[in-house]
Amino acid sequence: QVQLVQSGAEVKKPGASVKVSCKASGYTFTGYYIHWVRQVPGQGLEWMGWINSNRGVTNYAPKFQGRVTLTRDTSISTAYLELTRLTFDDTAVYYCARGYDSGFVYENWFGPWGQGTLVTVSS
Amino acid sequence: EIVLTQSPATLSLSPGERATLACRASQSVNIYLAWYQQKPGQAPRLLIYDASNRATGIPARFSGSGSGTDFTLTISSLEPEDFAVYYCQQRSSRPLTFGPGTKVDIK
Numbered sequence: 390q391v392q393l394v395q396s397g398a399e400v401k402k403p404g405a406s407v408k409v410s411c412k413a414s415g416y417t418f419t420g421y422y423i424h425w426v427r428q429v430p431g432q433g434l435e436w437m438g439w440i441n442s443n444r445g446v447t448n449y450a451p452k453f454q455g456r457v458t459l460t461r462d463t464s465i466s467t468a469y470l471e472l473t474r475l476t477f478d479d480t481a482v483y484y485c486a487r488g489y490d491s492g493f494v495y496e497n498w499f500g501p502w503g504q505g506t507l508v509t510v511s512s
Numbered sequence: 513e514i515v516l517t518q519s520p521a522t523l524s525l526s527p528g529e530r531a532t533l534a535c536r537a538s539q540s541v542n543i544y545l546a547w548y549q550q551k552p553g554q555a556p557r558l559l560i561y562d563a564s565n566r567a568t569g570i571p572a573r574f575s576g577s578g579s580g581t582d583f584t585l586t587i588s589s590l591e592p593e594d595f596a597v598y599y600c601q602q603r604s605s606r607p608l609t610f611g612p613g614t615k616v617d618i619k
Contacts, residue, residue: 433611448606450607452607486555489558491561491568495562495603499546499556499558500557502555
C-alpha cells in the first residue's frame with residue numbers, strides 16, 4: 390500500500406536548521422509531487438511548498454521563500470524538507486503528502502499523508 | 513493569496529444528526545476546493561476534491577457542493593467516528609491555502 394514515513398521528532402535551538410525526511414513506498418516515487426504542510430500545535434494547516442519528484446522542480450509559499458529547501462533522492466524514494474533560521478514560531482508538526490491519484494493524478498490535492506514530524510524550537 | 517473562511521468555528525451535534533459546514537473563498541476558486549478531516553494526533557485525510565468528488569474509500573454520507581466562492585460539506589448522518597476537525601483547501605492559485613477549520617464535536 391502507499392505509505393509515507395517521516396523521520397522522528399527534532400529539538401532545535403533558535404537560528405538553527407532542521408531537515409525532515411519523508412520516505413515513500415508502494416508507488417512509483419517519481420510519478421507524483423510531494424507537498425509539505427505544517428501545523429502549529431492547536432492551530433490550522435499551512436502549505437509550505439511542493440517538489441516534482443521526477444524533475445526536482447520546486448514551488449514554495451512566499452512566506453517560506455528563502456528559508457525552505459525541498460529536495461529528493463530518487464534512488465531511495467525519499468523527499469526532504471530543510472528549514473533554516475528557525476524561530477520559536479517554527480515549532481510545529483511538519484507533514485509530507487503526496488498528490489492524490491484517483492486514476493487521474495491531481496497534484497495539488499493531498500493524499501496520502503505522512504505521520505508528521507514534530508519540530509520543537511527551544512532555547 | 514486566496515483566503516478561505518470557514519463557519520461555524522464549532523458545530524455541536526449528536527450522532528445521527530446532519531452536519532452542514534461552510535467554506536467561503538475571498539475570490540473565485542471555480543470548483544478547485546477540497547475538504548479534509550483531521551482527528552486528534554492524526555494526519556488529515558482527503559474527503560472531497562474538486563468541490564463534490566468523494567475520495568477513494570470515503571463513505572457516501574459525506575458530500576460536497578458549491579462553486580466560485582461558496583462551498584458546503586454535508587455529513588448526512590453523523591457517525592461517532594465523524595467527530596473531528598474539517599478543513600477546506602483551494603488549489604485554484606498559489607500559494608495553496610487552507611481554511612481555519614470547523615470542529616464538529618459531540619453535543
